[in-house]
Amino acid sequence: MPPRLSVRRFFLCLVCCGGVLLLLGAYHHHSYFLGIANPSPQQPSSAENVPPPTWEEVTEVAYLPTEKELPITFDGPKNWYFSGGSEYPEKSSSPPKIFPYDDPSDRVSEQLMYIPDDYEGYDSPEKVILAYNGLGQWDKKPGTGAFHGCPVNRCSLTDDRNRAGDADAIIYKDHFTHPSVARPANQIWMLYFLECPYHTQSVKYADLFNWTATYRRDSTLVAPYERWTYYDQKIKQRPQMMNYAANKTKKVAWFVSNCGSRNGRLAYARELAKYISVDIYGTCGPLRCPRHDKACFDILDRDYKFYLAFENSNCKDYITEKLYVNGLGHNVLPIVMGARPEDYERSAPEGSYIHVDEFAGPAELAAYLHRLDKDDRLYNSYFKWKGTGEFINTFFWCRLCALMHAPLQHKHFEDVNEWWRGPGVCTPKSWRNMDT
Ligand SMILES: *[C@@H]1O[C@H](CO)[C@@H](O)[C@H](O)[C@H]1NC(C)=O
Numbered sequence: 001m002p003p004r005l006s007v008r009r010f011f012l013c014l015v016c017c018g019g020v021l022l023l024l025g026a027y028h029h030h031s032y033f034l035g036i037a038n039p040s041p042q043q044p045s046s047a048e049n050v051p052p053p054t055w056e057e058v059t060e061v062a063y064l065p066t067e068k069e070l071p072i073t074f075d076g077p078k079n080w081y082f083s084g085g086s087e088y089p090e091k092s093s094s095p096p097k098i099f100p101y102d103d104p105s106d107r108v109s110e111q112l113m114y115i116p117d118d119y120e121g122y123d124s125p126e127k128v129i130l131a132y133n134g135l136g137q138w139d140k141k142p143g144t145g146a147f148h149g150c151p152v153n154r155c156s157l158t159d160d161r162n163r164a165g166d167a168d169a170i171i172y173k174d175h176f177t178h179p180s181v182a183r184p185a186n187q188i189w190m191l192y193f194l195e196c197p198y199h200t201q202s203v204k205y206a207d208l209f210n211w212t213a214t215y216r217r218d219s220t221l222v223a224p225y226e227r228w229t230y231y232d233q234k235i236k237q238r239p240q241m242m243n244y245a246a247n248k249t250k251k252v253a254w255f256v257s258n259c260g261s262r263n264g265r266l267a268y269a270r271e272l273a274k275y276i277s278v279d280i281y282g283t284c285g286p287l288r289c290p291r292h293d294k295a296c297f298d299i300l301d302r303d304y305k306f307y308l309a310f311e312n313s314n315c316k317d318y319i320t321e322k323l324y325v326n327g328l329g330h331n332v333l334p335i336v337m338g339a340r341p342e343d344y345e346r347s348a349p350e351g352s353y354i355h356v357d358e359f360a361g362p363a364e365l366a367a368y369l370h371r372l373d374k375d376d377r378l379y380n381s382y383f384k385w386k387g388t389g390e391f392i393n394t395f396f397w398c399r400l401c402a403l404m405h406a407p408l409q410h411k412h413f414e415d416v417n418e419w420w421r422g423p424g425v426c427t428p429k430s431w432r433n434m435d436t
C-alpha cells in the first residue's frame with residue numbers, strides 16, 4: 001500500500017519546515033550583526049564570505065577615516081624606544097654591532113638595545129661626559145638626568161671645563177678648541193656636527209677624535225634628524241583606507257626661506273614651474289604663509305598633491321625635517337633633492353617619496369607628476385608605508401652612555417676633515433652628474 005499523504009499532514013509538514021527555515025534565517029541574521037560588532041575568527045559569520053572592499057569601493061564611501069583613526073597593523077611587543085614599547089634589552093655577552101667599523105648600517109636600534117656583559121648598574125663606575133661647549137644647545141642640565149630611563153644609565157654630564165683632565169669623554173659640538181690640560185690615555189674625544197659640511201667648521205687638528213656624532217650613518221653615534229623604524233621588518237606596506245588624492249585641486253607646493261643654496265634648488269623649482277603649477281611660499285616666491293602657522297601645513301594635507309622637500313645642500317645622508325616633518329608628516333607626496341638616492345632609500349619609508357635624480361630633469365619630472373595627478377591609484381601607492389612604523393626618539397644620551405660602558409677599543413680618525421668633507425661627500429650639482 002502506498003503511504004497516504006493527507007492534506008492535513010501536508011500542511012503540518014509545510015508549517016514545520018517553514019519554522020525551521022525561519023529559525024535558521026534568524027540565527028544567520030543574528031550572527032551577521034555579531035560578526036560586525038565584534039569580529040572574531042571563531043564566530044561563523046556570513047560577512048566572512050564577503051570579500052574586503054576594493055580600493056575603488058573604499059574611495060566611494062562618504063566618510064574616509066583620517067590616518068590617525070586607522071588601526072595600527074602591528075600589535076606584538078615593541079622595543080622600549082617605540083611609543084608604548086615595553087621590551088628592554090638583556091645583557092649581551094657577544095656585543096652586537098654597535099660601532100661603525102663593525103657594520104655599515106646606522107646601528108641605532110642595536111645601540112638602544114645594548115647592555116654590556118659586565119655592566120652592573122650602580123656598581124659600575126660612573127662615566128663622566130664633558131660637553132666642552134656647554135649643555136645649553138642640548139637643553140640638558142649637568143648631572144645624571146639625561147640618562148634617566150636608559151637601559152645603561154651609569155653616566156653623568158658636566159659642562160665644567162675643569163673636568164677636562166679626568167672626564168671619560170669630551171664632546172665638542174660644532175667647533176673644537178684644544179683643552180689646556182693633558183689628555184688622559186683612555187679619554188674619548190667626540191666631534192658632534194648638527195649641520196652639513198658647508199655649514200660646519202673645518203677642524204684644525206684632524207687626528208685627535210675617536211668618535212663622531214652627526215646625521216651621517218657612518219658616524220659612531222648617528223644623530224639623524226628623524227629616524228623611521230618599522231614595527232616589523234617584514235611589513236613595509238599596508239593597504240590604506242583613504243584616498244590621498246581626494247579633493248586636492250593644487251599640484252606642487254614649496255615652503256622655502258633661504259633662496260640661495262649650494263645645489264641650485266631654486267633654479268630647478270622655477271624650471272619645474274614651466275611644466276606644472278608650483279606654488280612657492282616664503283621669501284623666494286610670491287606667496288606668504290607664516291612659519292610655525294599650523295594652517296600653512298594644513299593646506300598640504302588638503303589642497304596639494306606634491307611637496308618639494310628640497311635640502312639646501314646635496315650631501316651624503318643629509319636629509320632633514322624638510323622631508324620628515326613638512327613632507328612625510330602630512331598627506332602629501334614629497335619630491336626630494338639633497339642626499340644621494342641610495343641614502344633616501346635607506347632612511348625614508350619604502351616608496352614614500354620621489355627623488356629628482358630619478359628623472360633627467362624638471363620637464364621629465366613634471367610629466368611624471370602629471371601622470372600621477374591623473375592616476376589616483378598610482379598616486380596612492382606612495383602612501384602605503386603609513387602605519388607600518390614610527391619616527392622614533394633615538395635617545396642620543398642613552399646610546400652614548402651604553403657605548404661608554406662598552407669594551408674600550410682604541411680607534412681614531414686619521415683625518416676627520418677628510419671623512420666629513422672629503423671628495424664625493426657633497427656635490428654642487430645633481431648626483432646624476434657625479435658618475436659621468
Ligand atoms: C572631500 O570633501 C568631502 C565634501 O566636502 C568630504 O566629505 C570628504 O571628507 C573630503 N575627503 C577628504 C579625504 O578630505
Ligand SMILES: *[C@@H]1O[C@H](CO)[C@@H](O)[C@H](O)[C@H]1NC(C)=O
Nearest residue numbers: 186207208210409410411412
Ligand atoms: C683616541 O684618539 C687618540 C688620538 O688620536 C688616540 O691616541 C687614543 O688611543 C684613542 N683612544 C681611544 C680609547 O680610542
